Amino acid sequence: MPYRSGQKPGRGTYVCTGCGECRDLNYDTDPLPSCDRCNNNLFTRY
Ligand SMILES: [Zn+2]
Incomplete structure (x- = not known):
């Protein structure tokens, strides 16, 4: 389940x-926040 900005x-x-x-x-x-590098809005926990 990804996390959103x-x-x-x-x-x-x-x-x-x-x-x-x-x-x-x-x-x-x-x-x-949004990704600094690619402005994507979806993240997963490391
Ligand atoms: Zn990115």
Whole structure:
């Protein structure tokens, strides 16, 4: 089940499904942003 940008899936590392770029969320209140590299909106948990 992928996570979308704008959701707050909690602290952890997420991987862009488009390009594989990793993104860390440091706080449970952080919303998942769009991918910096490819602007994709879907991520999976690392
Ligand atoms: Zn990407």
